[in-house]
Amino acid sequence: KRQDGSASAAPAGGTEYLVSTSVGGESLNLDFDTGSADLWVFSSSLSSASKKGHDIYTASKSPTYQALSGYTWSITYADGSGASGKVGTDTVTIGGTSVTGQAVELATKVSSTFVSDAADGLVGLAFSSINTVQPVQQQTFFDNAQPSLNSPLFAAYLPYNADGAYDFGFIDSSKYSGSINYATVNSGNGFWEFASNSYQVGGSTFSQSGNTGIADTGTTLVLMIDDAVSNYYASVSGASNSATYGGYIFPCSTSLPSLSVDIGGNYATIPGSLLNFQSIDGTNCFGGLQSVGGGTQNIYGDVFFNAYYGIFDASVPQFGFAAL
Ligand SMILES: O=C([C@@H]1CCCNC1)N1CCCCC1
Numbered sequence: 001k002r003q004d005g006s007a008s009a010a011p012a013g014g015t016e017y018l019v020s021t022s023v024g025g026e027s028l029n030l031d032f033d034t035g036s037a038d039l040w041v042f043s044s045s046l047s048s049a050s051k052k053g054h055d056i057y058t059a060s061k062s063p064t065y066q067a068l069s070g071y072t073w074s075i076t077y078a079d080g081s082g083a084s085g086k087v088g089t090d091t092v093t094i095g096g097t098s099v100t101g102q103a104v105e106l107a108t109k110v111s112s113t114f115v116s117d118a119a120d121g122l123v124g125l126a127f128s129s130i131n132t133v134q135p136v137q138q139q140t141f142f143d144n145a146q147p148s149l150n151s152p153l154f155a156a157y158l159p160y161n162a163d164g165a166y167d168f169g170f171i172d173s174s175k176y177s178g179s180i181n182y183a184t185v186n187s188g189n190g191f192w193e194f195a196s197n198s199y200q201v202g203g204s205t206f207s208q209s210g211n212t213g214i215a216d217t218g219t220t221l222v223l224m225i226d227d228a229v230s231n232y233y234a235s236v237s238g239a240s241n242s243a244t245y246g247g248y249i250f251p252c253s254t255s256l257p258s259l260s261v262d263i264g265g266n267y268a269t270i271p272g273s274l275l276n277f278q279s280i281d282g283t284n285c286f287g288g289l290q291s292v293g294g295g296t297q298n299i300y301g302d303v304f305f306n307a308y309y310g311i312f313d314a315s316v317p318q319f320g321f322a323a324l
Pocket residue numbers: 033034035036076077078079214216217218219299
């Protein structure tokens with residue numbers, strides 16, 4: 001059971017972390033997404049326009065590729081982006097962890113956002129219950145790898161503006177400080193989802209009783225319910241909700257309060273410095289906290305992981321977090 005290993009995750013354009021992944025011996029830079037459960041790659045079947053700027057997986061060049069005849073997949077993400085295509089199996093190797101017979105979803109169509117994005121595909125690390133392959137749903141890389149790992153877990157280390165890592169099968173004590181807090185996960189919706197009943201802005205505490213949160217490495221920002229977002233920016237001088245930029249902006253000179261979010265009964269605190277996502281025009285900046293656009297499910301994305309090592313443990317299941 002020694003398929004444990006760590007894979008380096010390089011920050012790409014400040015919006016995602018890419019991991020060099022071998023699929024049938026072909027190397028692709030993939031976005032690891034704990035908010036979805038499909039492993040899909042840019043394939044040779046895409047149009048030339050869609051392939052532009054990407055590394056491509058060519059099934060016919062892989063000695064270990066096996067087609068799954070008649071199998072299809074189609075996924076649409078919350079931001080409206082999407083992809084679809086056909087399915088086969090191949091050997092997928094990430095860091096020191098190798099899985100044979102992994103379902104590899106070959107994109108024959110991708111939406112424009114993926115063409116302009118740096119990733120050559122995604123590795124879904126949510127629960128296999130939301131995998132989109134038909135007629136037979138397929139398992140994630142993590143589910144397939146579990147029997148060969150020392151512990152049935154993986155961890156995400158995604159520091160701000162620096163190389164990160166995904167650790168499979170072990171918790172790397174050199175990647176965090178202090179103790180790990182754990183939240184019980186309800187996998188009913190297919191996500192690493194936990195109770196998130198309150199939050200704090202600076203020193204003030206607000207209730208969001210009955211709400212949940214999900215740990216989603218494939219989402220760039222922290223997305224919370226409208227009340228939380230308006231309560232946060234109410235304490236940011238000069239902040240406004242910009243229709244032009246599709247979210248809250250504020251003068252870059254403003255010092256931001258910290259945001260603490262309840263993760264299954266314990267607070268995780270994101271310092272204000274990590275909540276200034278990017279400069280728009282040198283004067284105004286775009287916030288790292290934005291609205292989830294309705295519902296009661298908050299999405300804790302990369303901005304959260306810039307402050308916390310995240311542990312995705314299938315044994316309970318539970319989500320652990322520890323300060324970087
Ligand atoms: O599609 C997504 C995200 C998009 C960004 C990448 N991760 C998955 N959702 C978030 C979780 C709830 C369902 C929709």
